[in-house]
Amino acid sequence: MLALCSLLERGPAALDSTHQIELGRRRELFRYQWDGRKGGAPRKGRWTQAELARLREQFGLRDERLIARELNRSVASVRKMGEDLFRDVAPRTGPWSADEVQRLKRYLGASTPDVISRILGRNEAEVRSQISELGRLQDDGQWTRDELIHFKRIFGSRSDEDVSLIFGRSLKAVRALAEQLRLAKDKAFIRKRNGQGATRMPRWSDEELLLLRQSYPSTANLEIARRLGRSVKSVVSKAQHMGLRKDPVRLQEMGRENVSVRYQERAQGIWPRPVDQDESETRPPEGRSLALGG
Numbered sequence: 001m002l003a004l005c006s007l008l009e010r011g012p013a014a015l016d017s018t019h020q021i022e023l024g025r026r027r028e029l030f031r032y033q034w035d036g037r038k039g040g041a042p043r044k045g046r047w048t049q050a051e052l053a054r055l056r057e058q059f060g061l062r063d064e065r066l067i068a069r070e071l072n073r074s075v076a077s078v079r080k081m082g083e084d085l086f087r088d089v090a091p092r093t094g095p096w097s098a099d100e101v102q103r104l105k106r107y108l109g110a111s112t113p114d115v116i117s118r119i120l121g122r123n124e125a126e127v128r129s130q131i132s133e134l135g136r137l138q139d140d141g142q143w144t145r146d147e148l149i150h151f152k153r154i155f156g157s158r159s160d161e162d163v164s165l166i167f168g169r170s171l172k173a174v175r176a177l178a179e180q181l182r183l184a185k186d187k188a189f190i191r192k193r194n195g196q197g198a199t200r201m202p203r204w205s206d207e208e209l210l211l212l213r214q215s216y217p218s219t220a221n222l223e224i225a226r227r228l229g230r231s232v233k234s235v236v237s238k239a240q241h242m243g244l245r246k247d248p249v250r251l252q253e254m255g256r257e258n259v260s261v262r263y264q265e266r267a268q269g270i271w272p273r274p275v276d277q278d279e280s281e282t283r284p285p286e287g288r289s290l291a292l293g294g
Contacts, residue, residue, distance in 0.1 A: 042074040047081060056085055060111040060119050063192070089121035096130055104130060109154075109162030137168040143177060151177060156186040156233070159193070182222060184231030204238060212238060217247040 047055075051071055058067050059082040068078045092100070100120060107116045108131065117124040143151070147167060155163055155178055164174050178184075204212075208228055215224050216239045225232045246254065 042068070042077070043072050044077075052081070052085070055082060059085065060107050060115050062110070063188075083118065086118045086121075089119070091123075092121045093123075093126070101130070101134075105134070105166045108134075108166055109158035131165065134165040134168065138170060139168045140170065140173060148181075152181065152183065155183045157189045182225035182230070182232050184233060186233075209238075209242070213242065213244065216244045218250050 051073075054071065055067065055078065059078075064075050064078050064082070067073075068075045071078065073081075096104075100122075103120060104116065104127070107119060111119070113127045113131070114124050116122075117127045120127065122130075151163070151167065154166070158166070160171055160174050160178075163169075164171050167174070211227065212224065212235065215227070216235075221232045221235050225235045228235065
């Protein structure tokens with residue numbers, strides 16, 4: 001976001017075509033989200049192209065209630081329009097292509113098999129059968145950089161079992177990597193899975209708060225999380241609450257890391273990245289980039 005703001009200050013010429021398209025879409029959505037209707041009745045009537053594009057991007061990956069809140073539409077309207085968007089998908093049968101398998105993995109754990117079947121144009125029995133087939137494929141080799149990037153993005157909003165299927169790794173390997181990277185499940189995911197209220201983390205001790213205050217400006221969040229035995233998200237949240245900020249030098253390093261990640265994601269066709277969880281719980285604090293482990 002900071003990088004985008006910097007580009008905006010320099011004018012449209014500084015934006016490449018992908019950024020311009022994304023910015024235009026978000027501006028149109030912004031007009032509908034914040035035109036005085038916030039807190040009022042959901043919008044009704046014809047859907048705009050920007051709304052449909054956003055819904056197509058998010059449907060099946062994000063809770064319908066969160067999509068409805070973002071678009072200021074009712075949940076029923078979001079569900080119906082989502083079903084309509086994929087109603088004309090040509091039915092497919094027979095062997096699965098590599099592209100279909102990758103699309104299945106994208107939605108696995110974020111949607112139920114019946115929703116995935118509508119999106120992919122496969123019947124539900126075929127979807128369930130292919131999911132079972134994924135469980136037979138196991139790879140215990142080294143994790144690639146691309147796998148690590150994707151793992152960090154989805155681990156918080158998927159079950160360990162689904163992550164295991166997506167990457168073709170054993171549960172033991174998935175949990176070991178999550179522990180190494182100090183990753184934890186998103187609160188929204190835990191509440192949805194368990195049907196419980198907000199989860200409580202252990203209180204921060206004075207020693208932990210002192211270490212966080214001293215380390216946060218110049219140390220990677222992942223390293224701080226390892227020292228404290230907490231998740232990266234917990235570290236970032238507490239730092240925001242304490243008003244801590246990264247040093248300019250560290251921000252520059254994070255910016256370079258972030259650019260590298262963006263280029264890799266764009267090359268893989270997964271940028272802009274989908275949102276899998278409640279953005280209110282995962283939005284980075286002011287002054288923090290989206291760089292991994294920043």
